[in-house]
């Protein structure tokens with residue numbers, strides 16, 4: 504696939520087929536993620552991929568987290584779009600049937616957490632584009648981050664900052680591309 508097609512065509516997928524994703528596929532995605540740029544070349548990402556019973560537990564925690572924190576914000580932002588609220592509520596409870604969830608963590612370093620998170624985000628986007636290229640769907644999620652402690656306990660992770668969860672699996676929907684907003688770039692000094 505052409506890179507530009509991947510960049511334009513990737514969508515957040517919130518409905519998945521139950522088809523399992525192999526360990527080899529996950530490792531290929533990880534390899535793609537690991538070529539991202541990173542502050543001081545620290546390559547400070549750490550991923551945990553879970554499937555099976557773990558995903559059920561992750562979904563339970565997400566559902567609880569949604570009720571406690573992000574749910575009210577979604578309801579308020581999308582008060583004019585009740586269908587979005589309904590679908591989002593359901594997604595947090597079921598994770599759309601995704602067979603895999605990938606947790607993206609930042610290992611803390613000498614720079615600010617801002618830098619740490621940007622490096623991990625670059626790796627996440629690499630992973631999302633590679634997944635799309637391989638026929639897989641993903642959804643980058645920060646909504647459940649209020650449950651970081653519970654996830655760390657479940658996964659046995661310590662001393663790292665949870666940046667995002669990524670649902671992963673073969674898509675069972677073809678989401679429409681959201682409209683791009685107006686041009687948000689100033690071009691200075693080009694026409695001299």
Ligand SMILES: Cc1cc2nc3c(=O)[nH]c(=O)nc-3n(C[C@H](O)[C@H](O)[C@H](O)COP(=O)(O)O)c2cc1C
Pocket residue numbers: 513514515516591594642643644645646647678680681
């Ligand atoms: C930092 C970040 C956090 C996000 N968090 C969530 C989330 O918690 N739940 C969710 O359903 N989608 C989440 N998304 C996905 C966005 O809603 C999605 O990217 C956006 O609506 C544009 O759609 P597209 O990804 O199909 O282009 C997140 C995306 C990013 C980049």
